[in-house]
Amino acid sequence: MARARALLTQRPFRRLWVVTGYCSTADWLALFGLAALGSTLASSPTGVNFTFSGILFVNLLPGLLFAPIAGLMSDRFDRRTVMVVADLARCALLLSIAVANSYWWILAGNFFVQLATTMWIPAKDAALPRLLRRPDEVASAVQLGLVMTYGITVLTAGCLFTLITGAGTLFGVSAEVIGMNGLSRITIVVAALLYLASASSLTALLPELSRPLDGSAPAGRAGPASSPTVNQRPGIAGMLRESVSYLREVPLVRGLLIGMMGALAAGGAVVGSAQPYALSLLGGQAAFGLLLLAAFLGLVVGIVGTPRVAYRMTQERLFGIAVIAAGFVLVLVALSPHLAVSLVAVSIVGACAGTAFLTGTTIIGSRVEDSMRGRINALYQSMLKVVLGCSVALSPLLVTLVGRRSVHLRGDDFLIDGTRPVILGGGLLAVGMGAIAYRQMRGHSRTPEHETSDPATVDGGRAP
Structure with a gap:
């Protein structure tokens, strides 16, 4: 406050x-x-x-x-x-x-x-x-x-x-x-x-x-060494080439986008299969509503609590841990035998998602140079809609294709519906892409030397 x-x-x-x-x-x-x-x-x-x-x-x-x-x-x-x-x-x-x-x-x-x-x-x-x-x-x-x-x-x-x-x-x-x-x-x-x-x-x-008017970055945040004037700014095609080059040269931003892609794909898998998953827990539509409420409350907790956690570790580490943790907890969601366990696990997934989203937005706002920030923000927002939307749309199809399977374990037969493998796959995807993202971002916490000279952005964006 x-x-x-x-x-x-x-x-x-x-x-x-x-x-x-x-x-x-x-x-x-x-x-x-x-x-x-x-x-x-x-x-x-x-x-x-x-x-x-x-x-x-x-x-x-x-x-x-x-x-x-x-x-x-x-x-x-x-x-x-x-x-x-x-x-x-x-x-x-x-x-x-x-x-x-x-x-x-x-x-x-x-x-x-x-x-x-x-x-x-x-x-x-x-x-x-x-x-x-x-x-x-x-x-x-x-x-x-x-x-x-x-x-x-x-x-x-x-x-x-x-x-x-x-x-x-x-x-x-x-x-x-x-x-x-x-x-x-x-x-x-x-x-x-x-x-x-x-x-x-x-x-x-x-x-x-x-x-x-001179096209320079605002005070306290340096732009490229030879920031172009308004009349010298490149056209749309040139800006597209700049964007591709920027993503190729800055592992911090590339890792951020990879991590969010994995997190959104996994989140979409959960949302898309949430209703049949609730039915598999024998909780009916009430369980479906509770699962959505748990995810939303977890998201709020993650967004509200992130700044407190952010002072204890770098932004790269916090982002990577949040995505990987969300993936591991999704594995627990896939294996959960009871609604109570699922509600706790889904709320933790929501909290991790809120932390990852807010940390990613913070990285873009505080670590990406002013002349590139609009494009990276737009890519971040459009990726959220495209990946999440496609994942939500494809998940019911995957659940249908997987269907019900009978698994023989320790002398007993267990009937597993299609939601469990889909959520399990989403969790493993989040873990894998979160690990890749963290490896991209770790050791590259600074953007190239010509892109920032603000000491407050060093060491994970924390002020000295």
Whole structure:
């Protein structure tokens, strides 16, 4: 709490945190409003059933397709400009959805809204470290961002949606006055105005987000020895080549991506097979809900507790241990004979996943040079969606292909369903890729000499 309070006393960070609140509240409120509007505009029961899942799919699709391009843009152009343009685009698109009142434009317009969001997020994440006084504050800053995005704003958006959509009943306003979909459309308009508030705040209150005119890195964080000026920056193709070269030359970042790939693949295997796994424990749907709750609580514990652990070991060691530990505990999940054991093990896996995610984000924020941070952030985020999504989708297929097997052990026959081998394979994959990642990162805790001269990033990113 003391570190959080200290961060919030820093005016630039506090303003960005509030702007994040505007946008995250708008994101959740738009999701609720679009789902409500779409369900009333659908012309068939199938359309009603497809509305919410279709909107969720559209929310994910731009991130899967365009996240690397968004990272390139956040490194190529002024980040504050990218964020302001994205906010204005989201505002205009949501207003057009509210005015058009069309089912198909809800899906198509929301696709473009999420495309703008895909541009906004890497620019914000890449610019965040320049607002902090020390690199070791990145972990706490990310924590506060997650609290805002998945805590405060969810409650705020839920309350706003309830108040707006319930206003007709509360104040006795008839549908003839505001129209059949009037309240849902008002919800979308409020979300659009929150994006406009974000754009205004970025323009008026956060000049620190803009890259210096000479293209240099911010104070206290050196860029390449010959940092190009704005007019000398390479084009998109040149930046792609730079990205490939950077990953090849910096084992720290390469190991980070390998480790997260293994952790996400294993996590997706668990999520994808969680429901049949719960049934194999003879716990029914209640067990499925408990397993998801245990994983979520573990994730929160891992994210909250990581900064305390991070002071006792280097970031490389903490990241590697978290991924490898998650893999070993997944083996226990696969072998667990009872729901109680599974709940404890799944919560530990969630805690390890939270630790790995926050540590990885911290490494990118404090150890990757400013001119590359947007691209690495975008790659990190897109990999999260692609690997996790593919793993979730493939796991049920693998469970079906494996099927039930009878195992003869010590004179007894045991019936094993397909979820156990799939989760076991995911755990072993996480252990193997975590070990590879740690070997890549160990001994390479510093990026090449021309990339950093900040003493606070030495020895695992801990301040001296």
